[in-house]
Amino acid sequence: MTSARKRLASSVFLASLILSFAVGDAHALPAFARKYGLRCSACHEAWPMLNYFGQKFKDNGYQLMNDRDAPIWQNNGYWPVTMRITPFWHRESTDKVAVDQAPSGQQQITAHGFDVGGLDILSGGTLDKNISFLFVLSSDENALFHFESVNARLDNLFGSPWLNVKMGKFELDNIVSEKRGLTLTSSGGGFQLYHFIPVGDNNIFGQIGDNQFGLEWMGHSANDRTRISAALLGSSDGNVDLLNSNAYSGFFAGSQAFDVGSLGTQRVGFYAMVGQVPTGFLTSGGAPIAGGGFGNKTFSREGFTGIFYLKKLDFQVVTQHGSDNAYFATSTAANNALPAGARSAVWNGAFVETHYVYSPQLIFIQRSEWIRMSQQGIPGTASNLGNIDNYVFGYRYMPFMNSRAGFAWHNEYAWIRQRGGAPDGTDLTSSSVLLGFDFDF
């Protein structure tokens, strides 16, 4: 691996850390709580993480199914809008950053100070009985907005909870959703597994933590114990306009929950994302032409999910087996010859996120995540290049709980290491500390 490529790899890694925080918005809507007069805790284990009731509410198209869901039943003054913002102090440290002034060309960089996590403006609910919508206008810390979610959904078609159709940009129907994550730091805010790209790989698609444009069918049993969905996704990676090519991928998920006495309700499931995306672009004057993607090749991500309760303790478990075609693995456009011996990049990963819910107002969090390459795209590459270890610890304390607003004091520490990710080819390690307020209304 060339030093330029290593530098690129570490830059991508650092950028992905920052990005994972920037897009780490979550959907907790006091607008729903206001509409129905329910506390945050009714739908959220601790907001924004959904509990079983909240999941069913979402699966019903943001409806309680009490024949009073249509907006015609609401007071005229009701406006289903929520805003969320997170002011905080944080400390970010990366042990090996390429520095021109450093004798070795790299050194540790540590920065700390006060900051803000951008603003989310969320609106969702029903347009009529069984017709629901959601949009999330999300800004970065410089108030540059983008549409994080924009979708409409036809719910309970023909009176069946098994027929729900959604179109637009939406959160993939993964039962352990990053959008419902409780962690906020740069190093631990996102799930690495949901954004993993092997070193040297240029497939930015297949990040199941990103919202995508597409069409989704979703079905569930009356009590939501059984859930299943299938989505057809475009190849825009959640961006507007048809920037890539006429390629599609699919996301499939299913899960089954069952009661285990006083321990609680347990859920096990699966997910799979498979499809094709372009490996190269036609250019004009050297610049890629929008919609000029070509040379579609395949990728896949599949795994198991589980949510297990032991009274106040719960474990969210996700595994993943991922594979990118050799063209992606070696960043080669399909009209070029593959490097000698090039092959698919293959990896396996898992994370376990544990919560101890002392009360609806205080939750302790830990997450341990591991990703291991099982096959590099180019033979001879260090077998552990790109492997990731990520550990997160924190707690959220909500001093009050009502149906008008959410407010949390959040404290978190996260540590992450990428094998061979430093400019000199050694391991790259980063850590984050965050103390802040997270509130919505």
Next chain:
Amino acid sequence: MRRMTTNGSLILTAVAMVAFCSLSWGQMTEADENQRLGMESHIGKLTGRAADAQGTYRRYCVGCHGVLGDGEGENAQWIDPKPRNFTLGIFKCRSTTTGTLPLDSDLYDTIGRGLNSSNMPPWNPLSAQQRADLVAYVKHFSARWVTEKPGEPIQIPPEPEVTAERIKAGQAVFQKVECWKCHGQTGRGNGPSAATLTDDQNRPIQAFNFHDSVRFKCGTTDTDLYRIFMTGLDGTPMPSWSDNIKPDEAWDLVFYLRSLQPMKSKEKEIARQIGLKPGAPSAAPAPAPQQ
């Protein structure tokens, strides 16, 4: 001066006694609370324990029903119909005779089914154990559960075959027991008494509009509707009709009311075929307009 002091002491004593009585009437003492937290519920093979439901109640229920179970949670002021006051031990949805306590299974079913057209959603995503624990916790709020036993469940005969005659007979029962006074001649909840209806806490309450929903507050099946007639909805103006109509008549009424609801049903189809219109069957046709 001495006389004034004596009077003052008497007044103070009286005020203190009234305050004490009010406290003990409206709220449980700590000893009561601890004792009642030992309350259990029994639904099939499930045993619910009130003490195990404190966290669940706090998470899901307290916003409407309140910490004391008196229906005065922070959201109660915005909700219509108002949340149930558990301290009274009076429940709409029962399988037991009017005026008696419901079975544990009645409360369990209500939690899982929710109450249609109200803010009470179906809590069926909660585990069976959580719901059983909540039943015990709901019971612990009222002293009635300490001093009384649940009533006997009413007997419901098998549902007969629906026929045109039965639907027409049901319409006659609707007139005979004057359902129309509250529910209106066409079953739209707009009878002459509808505007003045109040519940037993003197709060306005609406009569059910049969054209508005396929579901009732206490269930969705024909049997549920039969049960509502015969047990009444305690705490509301809807009485038990068990002393006024026979079981066969109750089934006839079920079939007639089903023909009014906004759904495809055998009853509705038969009513259409025989040209049955909602309203008083014996009512004289409207006079032709004068030329």
